[in-house]
Amino acid sequence: MRPYILAETNWKTLQNASFDLAILPWGATEAHNYHLPYGTDNFQVDAIAAESAKQAWEKGAKVIVLPTIPFGVNTGQTDIYLDLNIYPSTQYAILNDTIEVLNRHGIKKLLILNGHGGNDFKSMVRELGVKYPDVFICVSSWFHTLDRDKIFDQPGDHADEVETSLVLHLTPELVLPKEDWGNGKEKKNKISAFNKGWVWAERKWSEISEDTGTGNPKLATKEKGEKCFKDVTAKIGEMLYDLSKVDRSDLYI
Template sequence: MKPYILAETNYKAIQDEKFELAILPWGATEAHNYHLPYGTDVYEADHIAAESARIAWEWGAKVIVLPTVPFGVNSGQTDILLDINMHPSTQLAVLNDVVEVLDRQGIRKLLVLNSHGGNDFKPMLRELGVKYPRMHLSFCFWFNILNRNDYFEEKGDHADELETSVMLHLRPDLVLPLEEAGDGVAKQHTVTAFREGWAWSERKWSQVTADTGIGNPKKATAAKGKQFFKDLTEKLGGFFYELAKTDGMYE
Protein backbone atom coordinates (compact mmCIF):
# COMPACT_ATOMS: atom_id res chain seq x y z
CA MET A 1 0.00 0.00 0.00
CA LYS A 2 1.35 3.38 -1.01
CA PRO A 3 -0.11 6.23 1.08
CA TYR A 4 0.29 8.68 -1.82
CA ILE A 5 -1.81 6.54 -4.23
CA LEU A 6 -5.51 7.04 -3.50
CA ALA A 7 -6.59 3.80 -5.21
CA GLU A 8 -4.26 1.77 -2.95
CA THR A 9 -4.65 3.49 0.41
CA ASN A 10 -7.62 3.47 2.77
CA TYR A 11 -9.63 5.79 4.98
CA LYS A 12 -7.92 4.53 8.14
CA ALA A 13 -4.55 5.61 6.77
CA ILE A 14 -5.50 9.03 5.35
CA GLN A 15 -8.40 10.36 7.45
CA ASP A 16 -6.12 12.71 9.39
CA GLU A 17 -3.78 13.67 6.53
CA LYS A 18 -3.57 17.23 5.24
CA PHE A 19 -2.77 16.86 1.57
CA GLU A 20 -1.01 19.75 -0.14
CA LEU A 21 -1.33 18.64 -3.76
CA ALA A 22 -3.60 16.32 -5.72
CA ILE A 23 -2.34 14.83 -9.00
CA LEU A 24 -4.81 13.66 -11.64
CA PRO A 25 -3.17 11.51 -14.33
CA TRP A 26 -5.12 11.59 -17.60
CA GLY A 27 -4.55 9.16 -20.43
CA ALA A 28 -6.44 7.72 -23.40
CA THR A 29 -7.56 4.39 -24.81
CA GLU A 30 -6.39 4.06 -28.40
CA ALA A 31 -4.44 1.91 -30.82
CA HIS A 32 -0.64 2.25 -30.57
CA ASN A 33 0.74 0.74 -33.78
CA TYR A 34 0.54 -3.05 -33.91
CA HIS A 35 2.85 -3.82 -30.99
CA LEU A 36 1.71 -1.67 -28.03
CA PRO A 37 -1.51 -2.06 -26.01
CA TYR A 38 -4.52 0.23 -26.24
CA GLY A 39 -3.88 1.27 -22.65
CA THR A 40 -0.34 2.53 -23.29
CA ASP A 41 -1.12 6.12 -22.27
CA VAL A 42 -2.83 4.88 -19.10
CA TYR A 43 0.00 2.56 -18.07
CA GLU A 44 2.52 5.34 -18.65
CA ALA A 45 0.44 7.81 -16.64
CA ASP A 46 0.03 5.33 -13.76
CA HIS A 47 3.72 4.53 -13.45
CA ILE A 48 5.06 8.04 -14.04
CA ALA A 49 2.65 9.60 -11.54
CA ALA A 50 3.32 6.92 -8.91
CA GLU A 51 7.11 7.08 -9.09
CA SER A 52 7.20 10.89 -9.18
CA ALA A 53 4.83 11.03 -6.21
CA ARG A 54 6.99 8.55 -4.31
CA ILE A 55 9.97 10.84 -4.71
CA ALA A 56 8.02 13.92 -3.60
CA TRP A 57 6.46 12.03 -0.65
CA GLU A 58 9.82 10.79 0.59
CA TRP A 59 11.10 14.35 0.47
CA GLY A 60 8.22 15.37 2.72
CA ALA A 61 5.49 16.60 0.38
CA LYS A 62 1.92 15.52 1.13
CA VAL A 63 0.80 14.55 -2.37
CA ILE A 64 -2.04 12.26 -3.40
CA VAL A 65 -2.35 10.64 -6.83
CA LEU A 66 -5.95 10.24 -7.97
CA PRO A 67 -7.02 7.33 -10.23
CA THR A 68 -6.03 7.82 -13.86
CA VAL A 69 -8.78 8.90 -16.25
CA PRO A 70 -8.53 6.29 -19.05
CA PHE A 71 -10.29 8.16 -21.89
CA GLY A 72 -9.00 11.14 -23.86
CA VAL A 73 -9.85 13.23 -26.90
CA ASN A 74 -9.69 10.95 -29.94
CA SER A 75 -11.95 12.89 -32.28
CA GLY A 76 -9.58 12.41 -35.21
CA GLN A 77 -9.72 8.64 -34.85
CA THR A 78 -13.43 7.89 -35.05
CA ASP A 79 -12.90 5.11 -37.60
CA ILE A 80 -10.11 3.35 -35.67
CA LEU A 81 -11.65 0.31 -33.97
CA LEU A 82 -12.36 0.93 -30.26
CA ASP A 83 -10.42 4.17 -29.98
CA ILE A 84 -12.59 5.69 -27.26
CA ASN A 85 -13.25 9.40 -27.68
CA MET A 86 -14.07 11.65 -24.74
CA HIS A 87 -15.14 15.09 -25.92
CA PRO A 88 -13.48 18.15 -24.35
CA SER A 89 -16.86 19.21 -22.94
CA THR A 90 -17.03 15.88 -21.09
CA GLN A 91 -13.50 16.32 -19.81
CA LEU A 92 -14.47 19.75 -18.49
CA ALA A 93 -17.45 18.24 -16.66
CA VAL A 94 -15.26 15.54 -15.09
CA LEU A 95 -12.62 18.08 -14.10
CA ASN A 96 -15.26 20.35 -12.58
CA ASP A 97 -16.55 17.56 -10.35
CA VAL A 98 -13.04 16.65 -9.17
CA VAL A 99 -12.11 20.27 -8.50
CA GLU A 100 -15.39 20.83 -6.64
CA VAL A 101 -14.53 18.00 -4.23
CA LEU A 102 -10.97 19.17 -3.67
CA ASP A 103 -12.04 22.78 -3.11
CA ARG A 104 -14.72 21.77 -0.63
CA GLN A 105 -12.29 19.59 1.32
CA GLY A 106 -9.48 22.12 1.43
CA ILE A 107 -7.02 20.52 -1.00
CA ARG A 108 -6.33 23.68 -2.95
CA LYS A 109 -3.78 22.52 -5.55
CA LEU A 110 -4.48 20.22 -8.47
CA LEU A 111 -2.04 19.18 -11.17
CA VAL A 112 -3.36 17.35 -14.23
CA LEU A 113 -0.61 15.02 -15.45
CA ASN A 114 -1.38 14.60 -19.13
CA SER A 115 -0.36 11.42 -20.94
CA HIS A 116 -2.07 11.92 -24.32
CA GLY A 117 -1.32 14.42 -27.08
CA GLY A 118 -4.97 14.94 -28.01
CA ASN A 119 -5.86 16.34 -24.59
CA ASP A 120 -5.75 20.12 -24.16
CA PHE A 121 -6.44 21.21 -20.59
CA LYS A 122 -5.39 24.86 -20.70
CA PRO A 123 -8.79 26.37 -21.67
CA MET A 124 -10.56 24.10 -19.18
CA LEU A 125 -8.32 25.13 -16.31
CA ARG A 126 -8.75 28.79 -17.26
CA GLU A 127 -12.54 28.40 -16.97
CA LEU A 128 -12.40 26.44 -13.74
CA GLY A 129 -9.93 28.90 -12.25
CA VAL A 130 -12.56 31.62 -12.48
CA LYS A 131 -15.19 29.34 -10.94
CA TYR A 132 -12.94 28.15 -8.11
CA PRO A 133 -10.72 31.13 -7.23
CA ARG A 134 -9.25 29.45 -4.14
CA MET A 135 -7.81 26.63 -6.25
CA HIS A 136 -4.44 26.61 -7.94
CA LEU A 137 -4.94 24.57 -11.13
CA SER A 138 -2.12 23.46 -13.41
CA PHE A 139 -1.15 20.76 -15.88
CA CYS A 140 1.90 19.32 -17.61
CA PHE A 141 2.43 16.85 -20.46
CA TRP A 142 5.19 14.43 -19.50
CA PHE A 143 6.02 13.69 -23.15
CA ASN A 144 7.50 17.19 -23.53
CA ILE A 145 9.45 17.54 -20.26
CA LEU A 146 12.81 16.15 -21.35
CA ASN A 147 14.70 16.61 -24.61
CA ARG A 148 13.92 13.37 -26.42
CA ASN A 149 17.00 13.78 -28.61
CA ASP A 150 19.17 13.04 -25.57
CA TYR A 151 17.67 9.55 -25.35
CA PHE A 152 16.23 8.48 -28.70
CA GLU A 153 17.29 8.44 -32.34
CA GLU A 154 13.96 8.47 -34.18
CA LYS A 155 11.44 11.31 -34.32
CA GLY A 156 7.79 10.63 -33.57
CA ASP A 157 4.93 11.27 -31.18
CA HIS A 158 2.83 8.11 -30.98
CA ALA A 159 3.89 4.49 -30.43
CA ASP A 160 7.34 5.65 -31.49
CA GLU A 161 10.81 4.81 -30.18
CA LEU A 162 10.19 6.82 -27.00
CA GLU A 163 6.85 5.26 -26.05
CA THR A 164 7.96 1.79 -27.06
CA SER A 165 11.13 2.06 -24.97
CA VAL A 166 9.14 3.25 -21.95
CA MET A 167 6.68 0.38 -22.30
CA LEU A 168 9.50 -2.14 -22.76
CA HIS A 169 10.76 -0.93 -19.39
CA LEU A 170 7.41 -0.71 -17.59
CA ARG A 171 5.27 -3.49 -19.12
CA PRO A 172 7.34 -5.68 -21.43
CA ASP A 173 4.71 -8.39 -21.02
CA LEU A 174 2.31 -6.26 -23.08
CA VAL A 175 4.70 -5.42 -25.94
CA LEU A 176 4.81 -7.60 -29.04
CA PRO A 177 8.19 -8.37 -30.67
CA LEU A 178 9.33 -5.30 -32.58
CA GLU A 179 9.47 -7.20 -35.85
CA GLU A 180 5.67 -7.25 -35.64
CA ALA A 181 5.44 -3.45 -35.33
CA GLY A 182 4.66 -1.20 -38.27
CA ASP A 183 7.26 1.35 -39.31
CA GLY A 184 5.19 4.31 -38.09
CA VAL A 185 5.56 6.28 -41.32
CA ALA A 186 3.32 9.35 -41.27
CA LYS A 187 2.21 11.43 -44.23
CA GLN A 188 2.93 15.15 -44.09
CA HIS A 189 0.23 17.78 -44.52
CA THR A 190 0.11 19.32 -47.99
CA VAL A 191 -0.61 22.83 -46.61
CA THR A 192 2.62 24.60 -45.66
CA ALA A 193 1.34 26.37 -42.54
CA PHE A 194 0.07 23.12 -41.01
CA ARG A 195 3.30 21.35 -41.90
CA GLU A 196 5.43 24.08 -40.32
CA GLY A 197 3.33 24.02 -37.14
CA TRP A 198 2.17 27.64 -36.90
CA ALA A 199 -1.38 26.75 -37.93
CA TRP A 200 -3.37 23.78 -36.71
CA SER A 201 -5.77 21.27 -38.19
CA GLU A 202 -6.73 17.98 -36.59
CA ARG A 203 -4.99 14.95 -38.03
CA LYS A 204 -7.31 12.39 -39.59
CA TRP A 205 -5.49 9.40 -38.22
CA SER A 206 -6.32 6.74 -40.80
CA GLN A 207 -5.31 9.14 -43.61
CA VAL A 208 -1.97 9.94 -41.97
CA THR A 209 -0.68 6.52 -40.88
CA ALA A 210 -1.36 2.95 -41.98
CA ASP A 211 -0.47 1.26 -38.66
CA THR A 212 -1.72 4.00 -36.24
CA GLY A 213 1.87 4.76 -35.20
CA ILE A 214 3.76 7.99 -35.86
CA GLY A 215 7.47 7.40 -35.56
CA ASN A 216 9.59 4.30 -36.16
CA PRO A 217 9.74 2.14 -32.99
CA LYS A 218 12.31 -0.39 -34.23
CA LYS A 219 15.29 1.06 -32.29
CA ALA A 220 13.45 1.02 -28.97
CA THR A 221 15.05 -0.79 -26.02
CA ALA A 222 14.14 -1.33 -22.39
CA ALA A 223 17.46 0.23 -21.35
CA LYS A 224 16.59 3.48 -23.13
CA GLY A 225 13.17 3.45 -21.49
CA LYS A 226 14.64 2.83 -18.04
CA GLN A 227 17.01 5.79 -18.26
CA PHE A 228 14.33 8.09 -19.65
CA PHE A 229 11.84 7.03 -16.96
CA LYS A 230 14.40 7.59 -14.19
CA ASP A 231 15.34 11.08 -15.35
CA LEU A 232 11.73 12.02 -16.06
CA THR A 233 10.37 10.96 -12.68
CA GLU A 234 13.22 12.60 -10.81
CA LYS A 235 12.44 15.89 -12.51
CA LEU A 236 8.70 15.48 -12.05
CA GLY A 237 9.16 14.44 -8.42
CA GLY A 238 11.03 17.67 -7.78
CA PHE A 239 8.23 19.60 -9.45
CA PHE A 240 5.58 17.84 -7.34
CA TYR A 241 7.53 18.67 -4.19
CA GLU A 242 8.05 22.32 -5.11
CA LEU A 243 4.42 22.79 -6.15
CA ALA A 244 3.15 21.16 -2.96
CA LYS A 245 5.38 23.20 -0.67
CA THR A 246 5.10 26.61 -2.32
CA ASP A 247 2.66 28.97 -0.62
CA GLY A 248 2.85 32.07 -2.80
CA MET A 249 3.15 31.43 -6.52
CA TYR A 250 4.76 34.81 -7.29
CA GLU A 251 7.52 36.91 -5.75
Protein backbone atom coordinates in the same frame (compact mmCIF):
# COMPACT_ATOMS: atom_id res chain seq x y z
CA MET B 1 0.04 0.13 0.34
CA ARG B 2 1.46 3.39 -0.94
CA PRO B 3 -0.11 6.16 1.17
CA TYR B 4 0.28 8.72 -1.65
CA ILE B 5 -1.84 6.61 -4.07
CA LEU B 6 -5.53 7.20 -3.34
CA ALA B 7 -6.72 3.94 -4.90
CA GLU B 8 -4.43 1.91 -2.61
CA THR B 9 -4.90 3.70 0.69
CA ASN B 10 -7.84 3.37 3.10
CA TRP B 11 -10.16 5.25 5.43
CA LYS B 12 -8.19 4.22 8.51
CA THR B 13 -5.22 6.09 7.06
CA LEU B 14 -7.10 8.97 5.47
CA GLN B 15 -9.63 9.91 8.14
CA ASN B 16 -7.13 12.24 9.78
CA ALA B 17 -4.97 12.95 6.71
CA SER B 18 -4.30 16.27 5.04
CA PHE B 19 -2.79 16.84 1.60
CA ASP B 20 -1.42 19.96 -0.03
CA LEU B 21 -1.47 18.77 -3.64
CA ALA B 22 -3.55 16.33 -5.70
CA ILE B 23 -2.22 14.84 -8.94
CA LEU B 24 -4.73 13.70 -11.57
CA PRO B 25 -3.11 11.50 -14.25
CA TRP B 26 -5.03 11.58 -17.51
CA GLY B 27 -4.46 9.18 -20.39
CA ALA B 28 -6.39 7.66 -23.29
CA THR B 29 -7.38 4.32 -24.75
CA GLU B 30 -6.32 4.02 -28.38
CA ALA B 31 -4.32 2.00 -30.90
CA HIS B 32 -0.53 2.41 -30.70
CA ASN B 33 0.93 1.05 -33.94
CA TYR B 34 0.50 -2.71 -34.31
CA HIS B 35 2.62 -3.70 -31.35
CA LEU B 36 1.78 -1.59 -28.29
CA PRO B 37 -1.31 -1.99 -26.07
CA TYR B 38 -4.34 0.27 -26.29
CA GLY B 39 -3.64 1.31 -22.70
CA THR B 40 -0.15 2.64 -23.45
CA ASP B 41 -0.93 6.22 -22.44
CA ASN B 42 -2.54 5.04 -19.21
CA PHE B 43 0.28 2.68 -18.21
CA GLN B 44 2.84 5.40 -18.84
CA VAL B 45 1.16 8.32 -17.07
CA ASP B 46 0.04 6.13 -14.16
CA ALA B 47 3.58 4.86 -13.54
CA ILE B 48 5.15 8.31 -13.99
CA ALA B 49 2.66 9.90 -11.58
CA ALA B 50 3.24 7.21 -8.94
CA GLU B 51 7.03 7.30 -9.09
CA SER B 52 7.18 11.10 -9.17
CA ALA B 53 4.82 11.31 -6.19
CA LYS B 54 6.92 8.75 -4.33
CA GLN B 55 10.01 10.89 -4.75
CA ALA B 56 8.18 14.02 -3.58
CA TRP B 57 6.58 12.13 -0.65
CA GLU B 58 9.91 10.80 0.55
CA LYS B 59 11.21 14.37 0.71
CA GLY B 60 8.24 15.37 2.88
CA ALA B 61 5.65 16.58 0.38
CA LYS B 62 1.99 15.91 1.23
CA VAL B 63 0.77 14.74 -2.18
CA ILE B 64 -1.97 12.35 -3.25
CA VAL B 65 -2.31 10.71 -6.69
CA LEU B 66 -5.90 10.33 -7.86
CA PRO B 67 -6.97 7.39 -10.06
CA THR B 68 -5.90 7.75 -13.68
CA ILE B 69 -8.61 8.82 -16.12
CA PRO B 70 -8.30 6.23 -18.92
CA PHE B 71 -10.29 8.00 -21.66
CA GLY B 72 -9.05 10.93 -23.73
CA VAL B 73 -10.01 13.07 -26.70
CA ASN B 74 -9.73 10.91 -29.83
CA THR B 75 -11.94 12.84 -32.23
CA GLY B 76 -9.42 12.31 -35.06
CA GLN B 77 -9.60 8.53 -34.66
CA THR B 78 -13.30 7.80 -34.74
CA ASP B 79 -12.85 5.15 -37.45
CA ILE B 80 -10.04 3.31 -35.64
CA TYR B 81 -11.68 0.26 -34.05
CA LEU B 82 -12.37 0.74 -30.31
CA ASP B 83 -10.36 3.92 -29.95
CA LEU B 84 -12.40 5.36 -27.09
CA ASN B 85 -13.26 9.03 -27.38
CA ILE B 86 -14.59 11.50 -24.83
CA TYR B 87 -15.23 15.10 -25.80
CA PRO B 88 -13.54 18.12 -24.22
CA SER B 89 -16.91 19.02 -22.71
CA THR B 90 -16.89 15.66 -20.92
CA GLN B 91 -13.38 16.31 -19.67
CA TYR B 92 -14.53 19.66 -18.36
CA ALA B 93 -17.39 18.03 -16.46
CA ILE B 94 -15.04 15.46 -14.90
CA LEU B 95 -12.58 18.16 -13.92
CA ASN B 96 -15.30 20.37 -12.47
CA ASP B 97 -16.65 17.58 -10.28
CA THR B 98 -13.16 16.54 -9.18
CA ILE B 99 -12.14 20.07 -8.25
CA GLU B 100 -15.41 20.56 -6.38
CA VAL B 101 -14.50 17.57 -4.19
CA LEU B 102 -10.93 18.72 -3.64
CA ASN B 103 -12.06 22.23 -2.77
CA ARG B 104 -14.64 20.91 -0.31
CA HIS B 105 -11.99 18.82 1.43
CA GLY B 106 -9.43 21.59 1.61
CA ILE B 107 -6.98 20.46 -1.08
CA LYS B 108 -6.20 23.72 -2.81
CA LYS B 109 -3.68 22.64 -5.44
CA LEU B 110 -4.26 20.33 -8.40
CA LEU B 111 -1.85 19.18 -11.09
CA ILE B 112 -3.37 17.51 -14.13
CA LEU B 113 -0.62 15.20 -15.39
CA ASN B 114 -1.41 14.55 -19.03
CA GLY B 115 -0.26 11.51 -20.95
CA HIS B 116 -2.07 11.90 -24.28
CA GLY B 117 -1.37 14.34 -27.10
CA GLY B 118 -5.05 14.75 -27.97
CA ASN B 119 -5.89 16.18 -24.54
CA ASP B 120 -5.73 19.95 -24.19
CA PHE B 121 -6.74 21.37 -20.83
CA LYS B 122 -5.67 25.02 -21.05
CA SER B 123 -9.06 26.56 -21.79
CA MET B 124 -10.64 24.39 -19.08
CA VAL B 125 -8.04 25.49 -16.53
CA ARG B 126 -8.77 29.13 -17.39
CA GLU B 127 -12.51 28.69 -16.90
CA LEU B 128 -12.31 26.51 -13.79
CA GLY B 129 -9.76 28.85 -12.26
CA VAL B 130 -12.39 31.57 -12.25
CA LYS B 131 -15.05 29.22 -10.90
CA TYR B 132 -12.76 27.93 -8.11
CA PRO B 133 -10.51 30.90 -7.27
CA ASP B 134 -9.20 29.24 -4.11
CA VAL B 135 -7.83 26.24 -6.01
CA PHE B 136 -4.55 26.52 -7.91
CA ILE B 137 -4.95 24.41 -11.06
CA CYS B 138 -2.05 23.60 -13.34
CA VAL B 139 -1.34 21.10 -16.10
CA SER B 140 1.74 19.32 -17.40
CA SER B 141 2.22 16.78 -20.18
CA TRP B 142 4.96 14.41 -19.05
CA PHE B 143 6.36 14.10 -22.57
CA HIS B 144 7.12 17.83 -22.62
CA THR B 145 9.64 17.32 -19.81
CA LEU B 146 11.74 15.03 -21.98
CA ASP B 147 14.77 16.10 -24.01
CA ARG B 148 14.15 13.39 -26.60
CA ASP B 149 17.34 13.79 -28.60
CA LYS B 150 19.53 13.08 -25.56
CA ILE B 151 18.18 9.54 -25.22
CA PHE B 152 16.54 8.56 -28.49
CA ASP B 153 17.82 8.28 -32.05
CA GLN B 154 14.56 8.68 -33.98
CA PRO B 155 11.91 10.18 -31.69
CA GLY B 156 8.50 10.60 -33.23
CA ASP B 157 5.02 11.46 -32.05
CA HIS B 158 2.95 8.35 -31.32
CA ALA B 159 3.91 4.70 -30.67
CA ASP B 160 7.39 5.74 -31.68
CA GLU B 161 10.83 4.92 -30.28
CA VAL B 162 10.01 6.85 -27.10
CA GLU B 163 6.72 5.16 -26.23
CA THR B 164 7.91 1.74 -27.33
CA SER B 165 11.01 2.04 -25.14
CA LEU B 166 8.92 3.12 -22.15
CA VAL B 167 6.48 0.25 -22.53
CA LEU B 168 9.38 -2.18 -22.95
CA HIS B 169 10.58 -0.91 -19.56
CA LEU B 170 7.20 -0.77 -17.81
CA THR B 171 5.15 -3.65 -19.25
CA PRO B 172 7.31 -5.64 -21.69
CA GLU B 173 4.89 -8.56 -21.62
CA LEU B 174 2.36 -6.41 -23.51
CA VAL B 175 4.64 -5.64 -26.48
CA LEU B 176 4.42 -7.80 -29.60
CA PRO B 177 7.60 -9.27 -31.13
CA LYS B 178 9.71 -6.85 -33.13
CA GLU B 179 8.77 -8.40 -36.45
CA ASP B 180 5.22 -7.17 -35.84
CA TRP B 181 6.19 -3.52 -35.37
CA GLY B 182 5.01 -1.11 -38.06
CA ASN B 183 7.38 1.59 -39.31
CA GLY B 184 5.17 4.44 -38.11
CA LYS B 185 5.48 6.34 -41.38
CA GLU B 186 3.45 9.56 -41.27
CA LYS B 187 2.02 11.33 -44.29
CA LYS B 188 2.55 15.10 -44.15
CA ASN B 189 0.12 17.83 -45.14
CA LYS B 190 0.48 19.13 -48.69
CA ILE B 191 0.26 22.68 -47.31
CA SER B 192 3.60 23.50 -45.71
CA ALA B 193 2.16 25.89 -43.13
CA PHE B 194 0.54 22.96 -41.33
CA ASN B 195 3.84 21.09 -41.16
CA LYS B 196 5.60 24.19 -39.83
CA GLY B 197 3.07 24.46 -37.03
CA TRP B 198 1.62 27.92 -37.53
CA VAL B 199 -1.66 26.57 -38.90
CA TRP B 200 -3.44 23.70 -37.19
CA ALA B 201 -6.21 21.30 -38.12
CA GLU B 202 -7.06 17.96 -36.62
CA ARG B 203 -5.59 15.05 -38.53
CA LYS B 204 -7.73 12.05 -39.51
CA TRP B 205 -5.43 9.35 -38.19
CA SER B 206 -6.37 6.66 -40.72
CA GLU B 207 -5.35 9.05 -43.53
CA ILE B 208 -1.89 9.86 -42.19
CA SER B 209 -0.73 6.45 -40.90
CA GLU B 210 -1.20 2.89 -42.08
CA ASP B 211 -0.33 1.31 -38.71
CA THR B 212 -1.65 4.16 -36.46
CA GLY B 213 1.90 5.05 -35.43
CA THR B 214 3.74 8.28 -36.21
CA GLY B 215 7.43 7.70 -35.67
CA ASN B 216 9.63 4.67 -36.29
CA PRO B 217 9.90 2.44 -33.18
CA LYS B 218 12.60 0.12 -34.55
CA LEU B 219 15.46 1.48 -32.39
CA ALA B 220 13.50 1.25 -29.14
CA THR B 221 15.06 -0.60 -26.19
CA LYS B 222 14.07 -1.21 -22.58
CA GLU B 223 17.33 0.48 -21.52
CA LYS B 224 16.30 3.71 -23.25
CA GLY B 225 12.89 3.38 -21.63
CA GLU B 226 14.40 3.00 -18.18
CA LYS B 227 16.59 6.08 -18.64
CA CYS B 228 13.64 8.06 -19.95
CA PHE B 229 11.49 7.00 -16.98
CA LYS B 230 14.16 7.96 -14.46
CA ASP B 231 14.82 11.33 -16.08
CA VAL B 232 11.15 12.25 -16.37
CA THR B 233 10.16 11.17 -12.86
CA ALA B 234 13.14 12.93 -11.28
CA LYS B 235 12.14 16.18 -12.95
CA ILE B 236 8.42 15.84 -12.18
CA GLY B 237 9.10 14.63 -8.64
CA GLU B 238 11.12 17.74 -7.89
CA MET B 239 8.37 19.92 -9.34
CA LEU B 240 5.71 18.15 -7.22
CA TYR B 241 7.73 18.80 -4.09
CA ASP B 242 8.15 22.48 -4.95
CA LEU B 243 4.48 22.84 -5.88
CA SER B 244 3.27 21.20 -2.68
CA LYS B 245 5.43 23.46 -0.53
CA VAL B 246 5.01 26.82 -2.26
CA ASP B 247 2.73 29.48 -0.79
CA ARG B 248 0.02 30.10 -3.36
CA SER B 249 -0.04 33.80 -2.37
CA ASP B 250 3.72 34.12 -2.90
CA LEU B 251 4.33 32.46 -6.28
CA TYR B 252 6.24 35.18 -8.08
CA ILE B 253 9.63 36.78 -7.65
